[in-house]
Amino acid sequence: MGGQVVTITSGKGGVGKTTATANLGVALARRGQRVVCIDADIGLRNLDVVLGLENRIVYDLVDVIEGRAKLRQGLIKDKRLPELHLLPAAQKRDKTAVTDKQMIKLCDDLRKEFDFVLVDSPAGIEGGFKYSIAPAYQVLIVVTPEVSSVRDADRVIGLVEAQEKSSPRLIINRMRPSMVRRGEMLATSDVLEILSIELLGIVPEDEAIITSTNKGHPVALEDHSPAGAAFTRIAQRMMGEDVAFQALDESGGLLDRFSRLFRR
Amino acid sequence: MNFLERIFGRAASSSDSAESAKLRLQMALAHDRADISPQTLDTMRDEIVGVVSKYVDIDRENVQVTVSRIADVHHVVTNVPVLRTHPTRAKPSPRRATRPAQTKS
Numbered sequence A: 001m002g003g004q005v006v007t008i009t010s011g012k013g014g015v016g017k018t019t020a021t022a023n024l025g026v027a028l029a030r031r032g033q034r035v036v037c038i039d040a041d042i043g044l045r046n047l048d049v050v051l052g053l054e055n056r057i058v059y060d061l062v063d064v065i066e067g068r069a070k071l072r073q074g075l076i077k078d079k080r081l082p083e084l085h086l087l088p089a090a091q092k093r094d095k096t097a098v099t100d101k102q103m104i105k106l107c108d109d110l111r112k113e114f115d116f117v118l119v120d121s122p123a124g125i126e127g128g129f130k131y132s133i134a135p136a137y138q139v140l141i142v143v144t145p146e147v148s149s150v151r152d153a154d155r156v157i158g159l160v161e162a163q164e165k166s167s168p169r170l171i172i173n174r175m176r177p178s179m180v181r182r183g184e185m186l187a188t189s190d191v192l193e194i195l196s197i198e199l200l201g202i203v204p205e206d207e208a209i210i211t212s213t214n215k216g217h218p219v220a221l222e223d224h225s226p227a228g229a230a231f232t233r234i235a236q237r238m239m240g241e242d243v244a245f246q247a248l249d250e251s252g253g254l255l256d257r258f259s260r261l262f263r264r
Numbered sequence B: 001m002n003f004l005e006r007i008f009g010r011a012a013s014s015s016d017s018a019e020s021a022k023l024r025l026q027m028a029l030a031h032d033r034a035d036i037s038p039q040t041l042d043t044m045r046d047e048i049v050g051v052v053s054k055y056v057d058i059d060r061e062n063v064q065v066t067v068s069r070i071a072d073v074h075h076v077v078t079n080v081p082v083l084r085t086h087p088t089r090a091k092p093s094p095r096r097a098t099r100p101a102q103t104k105s
């Protein structure tokens, strides 16, 4: 037995991987799951500030991998949520500092103590992406409803499916229902039709994401924001609960049809 | 107006930009996934239109040829909306057939 290693990736940069990792970590921990979030974006550390834990870093991922720190010493425990932990990225190194094998070993060790090991992958399809998906049991693809993001996601899905892993699942981020209604943004059904993978959840565009990131206080710590509620529903689905999809984009019943189609 | 012109013509108008995003993505992904160029896709589309319209009246403007990934296999998927079956070549049908004919290869 042991926990699940879940890698959050996207191909294209800036679509919300770090935001999703932080909020899913928070939402899972709030539901009593033991969670560790690993910032795998070596050289471009960010998960620490999004979680508001940047002042507590002593050791990092590379210190642990190279044996300068014990695993326990590298983990930062979140004081707001006793079940939530962060293993921060090294800031002064680059992606060549870690190999696929080392990440697999590290995640195997963490799996013994945690229910969820969430890996925040760097953008791209090079080394950093490869060592991030190497240990994954499940891969979550974050996409925004835009041409470039969907195209890059398709490439990443192809790369993940070429490996022997369970098929990746999709998070559509920054959805704007009013633009979809005006025919100015790809609807959920369009994105699912093009990518043909299972939908895990839809997160709306939400100003609360920006203000919460300003403060290092992830939206999922509370229930009142639309994005926070969306991340909580995704966390519940990750825990195996059957949570109905909300018709965010009003695509005339298609959304329901697709979510049923891709439900296993 | 051919398929490519329709797509890029649509891209210029912002009113249904989601539709042109979808069409442009489908073209780009046909290329990314199966190495089929937009020109080849366009030629394939014209030939399919030629063959199918010998037997049934079709809505030529809305014929779609895309490449989908189903499990690990790429499929060339053609959607041909049928207006009505051709009276002289096919058995007459009491109702107007409006559902798109779908062929997978």
Ligand SMILES: Nc1ncnc2c1ncn2[C@@H]1O[C@H](COP(=O)(O)OP(=O)(O)OP(=O)(O)O)[C@@H](O)[C@H]1O
Binding pocket: A010, A012, A013, A014, A015, A016, A017, A018, A019, A020, A041, A046, A121, A122, A123, A173, A174, A175, A203, A204, A205, A206, A207, A209, A210, A213, A227
């Ligand atoms: N649902 C949302 N609503 C509003 N803003 C959002 C939303 N999701 C993400 N953002 C904003 O988008 C920006 C990029 O997000 P984030 O850093 O999570 O992306 P990323 O995929 O991790 O980027 P990178 O590829 O650089 O690692 C941030 O400024 C974040 O606040």
Ligand SMILES: [Mg+2]
Binding pocket: A017, A018, A019, A041, A046, A120, A121, A122
């Ligand atoms: Mg990031």
